Amino acid sequence: MNDEAWEKVCERCGRCCYEKVDFQGKIYYTQVPCEYLDLQTCLCKVYPDRARQRPGCVPLTPELVKRGYLPADCPYVADVEEYPEPVMDGEPESE
Ligand code: SF4
Numbered sequence: 001m002n003d004e005a006w007e008k009v010c011e012r013c014g015r016c017c018y019e020k021v022d023f024q025g026k027i028y029y030t031q032v033p034c035e036y037l038d039l040q041t042c043l044c045k046v047y048p049d050r051a052r053q054r055p056g057c058v059p060l061t062p063e064l065v066k067r068g069y070l071p072a073d074c075p076y077v078a079d080v081e082e083y084p085e086p087v088m089d090g091e092p093e094s095e
Helices: 003-008 047-053
Strands: 018-023 026-033
Touching: none
Parallel strands: none
Antiparallel strands: 018 026
């Protein structure tokens, strides 16, 4: 799949642009949006320059999407077998 086709897979819902916590290998979404997410349009305000303005924003690759960072119903993970879906709006249970 070329870059243009890869980009078109995204439905621009913006859900993956919320902060996440990796706790013991499981991804937990928080309710804190990225500072550059436009909450009205659900689009990134600095998309072409996001890697420079927010170094923690990692471009999606076929390998990365298998790791459980995206919501289970995101189209990028639709064909991933045994996808390790994240916990949405959750927090790790304290012990
Ligand atoms: S969750 Fe998936 S469809 Fe929604 S913005 Fe993120 S990559 Fe795109």
